[in-house]
Amino acid sequence: MLGTVMDDGVEPAVQDIALPRVLAALADPHRLAAVRFVARRGESWCAQVIEEAGLPMTKPTFSHHLRILREAGIVTKRIQGARGYMSLRKDDLDQRFPGLIDSILAADAEPVS
Amino acid sequence: MLGTVMDDGVEPAVQDIALPRVLAALADPHRLAAVRFVARRGESWCAQVIEEAGLPMTKPTFSHHLRILREAGIVTKRIQGARGYMSLRKDDLDQRFPGLIDSILAADAEPVS
DNA sequence: ATCGAAGTTCGATGACCATCGAACAGTACA
């Protein structure tokens, strides 16, 4: 059925992923760097992304960005123990917007300020 | 040479087109609708885009959006007579980010509010 | 139970942005 929401109402279903929201989410260099990181390294937890991707921000700020990426339908979150693991929804994005994520990830990564 | 600016210093050279700026420019539904219009109809002047694309905004606001699209390297402007004609920089965008524009334009267009 | 670690939520703040009306600068035409 259309319009179905996920468990906690944050992550949209595949058919509800909206292009402007995806583009807005990826337009932020820090969020783009985070997405690049999980695309290359696979499922990662928050502190790992912040540190190893070199994101110049605190945990509250990253939590804010994570929410935007989830609400856009770009990443999904899985909780295990005390950690929250995030991963790229590649199949869903490919189904909704074929070629979009690949062309974005193929672009040269700019250094995060 | 790298870093070269265009005639009026607004439109970037091909190698200076930056991905976050392109994504931010296309993240606005009104700008995306304008880009879709010129991609489908070819070179068009401002009043034509506003009216025929059904953009709910005044001329000053469209001029603002046009500037952002030009600064992002998405469209170019040509002045003839009293009119300013805008067109999509498809070849430059394809060279810089292969497949990006095609995947965006291939997505279903959402009605402009 | 206690302590530390992982993330989230909650204001608050400063910056940026979309929007408009008014005024302006060109161009075309009568």
Place this chain on the structure above:
DNA sequence: TGTACTGTTCGATGGTCATCGAACTTCGAT
């Protein structure tokens, strides 16, 4: 030479966003 049209520039305004510190919750380990 006016007159009408095209589009830009200039404040001003209301809204959204990225950022942080502080406080909180949950989990794991001691």
